[in-house]
Amino acid sequence: MATQTAAGTGRAMDASGHRRLTGRKFFxxxxxxxxxxxxxxxxxxxxxxxxxxxxxxxxxxxxxxxxxxxxxxLENFAALQDTYFWHWTANTLVIATITGIGTVIMGAAAAYAFSRFRFSGRRVGLTALLVIQMFPQMLAFVAIFLLLLGLGNVVPALGLNSKLALILVYLGGALGVNTFLMYGFFNTVPREIDEAAKIDGASHSQIFWTIILRLVAPILAVVGLLSFISTFGEFIIARVILQSERNWTLAVGLYGWVSDLLEARWGLFAAGAVIAAVPVVLLFLFLQKYIVGGLTAGAVKG
The missing domain is CATH 4.10.810 (Virus Scaffolding Protein; Chain A)
Incomplete structure (x- = not known):
């Protein structure tokens, strides 16, 4: 017989001789x-x-x-054409994409410096990054508002209601945690690879761009994904900085539809939320194979 059950054990033997659980034991x-x-x-x-x-x-x-x-x-989806929804979608995609790419490049460069170079203040810098990431960025939104209010009088492109200013704020807030996350992953790359490349005449920039970044692709994908998702759905800082309705992001715009409970447009809100979820889901599915490896490999060596 292909299967044999041992009496009283709740186990069965399959054709290959392996035991498989049956009945109550299986549950x-x-x-x-x-x-x-x-x-x-x-x-x-x-x-x-x-x-x-x-x-x-x-x-x-x-x-x-x-x-x-x-x-x-499909009335709710059709009604989105008469709103700023697609402007908000374009704003959000541009801001989240630039922030994600900028975070990856800046974090990777900083992590490479901390991992490969030995310089004065290195340990203090790593400790500072660890302490800074304990405080959420939203705690500084009053200081950010006052800073951009004054900066806008000098450089209007970096003042309030500027998407560029919002991107710079996001980049500054994400640099600490992502640098520390990448630092642990960079330490898992053997230094012998750098030494072999130096013997062949490669410079630090060539080693970084052509060798190291390819070896740490999983953590780059994870950091880019996390940065994109967090920026895509961020509300408080975007609401403080972006003041004109046309410049709003999706989170700010969708909230505006339901902020007044007496005139809440829940149908439009739900339709917009469904469409807004599509880019995040597609990006997550595309990069999901890197998530486990990117988040765990850095914990092996730090």
Whole structure:
């Protein structure tokens, strides 16, 4: 027979001779994990289904979505054409993309310097990065507002209501945590590779751009992904800096639709939220193979 069951053990032998769990033993050791997994998926998916149902509801309210997909239509998506939604989407994509690329380049350069060079103040700099990342960037939004208010009188392009100013604020806030994250990953790259490249006549810049960056691609993808996602959904600092409606990001614009509860446009909000989730989901699916390796490899050697 292909399968044989040992009496009283709750295990069975398959054709290859390996033991497989059966009955109650299977549920106690393995099966309960499937139950937990299904419950987690249902718990996470229900809000998504609810918002998607509200986006397709022509009533334009969340209370009308108590019965999922009872009223299906594309009126909310069509109504987005009469708003600044697509301007907000373009603003958000530009800001998040530039911030993600800038964070990767600046963080990688700083991490390479801390990992490969020995200079005065190196240990103090690493400690400062570790301490700074403990404080969220939003704690400084009053100081950021006053700084940009004064800076705008001298350089209008870096003042309030400037997307460039917002990008610079994001880059400064993300530099500490991402540099420290990359630093641990850079330390896993053997120094012998650098020494061999130097013997062949390569400069530090050539080693960094042509060799090291290719070897640390997983952490670059992770940092870029995390920076893009955090910037894409950031609200407080964007609301403080961007003042004209046309320059708003998606987070600020969608909040504006529901900030007044008496005139909240929940249908537009739900439709906009569904479309806004698409870039993040696609980028996450494209880079997900790097996430585990990029986040764990840096913990091996620090």
């Amino acid at each position: 106690l050791e393995v099966g309960w994990r499937h139950v937990v997994g299904v419950l987690a998926v249902v718990y996470a998916a229900f809000p998504i289904v609810y918002v998607f149902s509200a986006a397709l509801s022509s009533r334009g309210t969340l209370t009308g979505s108590n019965r999922l997909f009872a009223d299906v239509g």
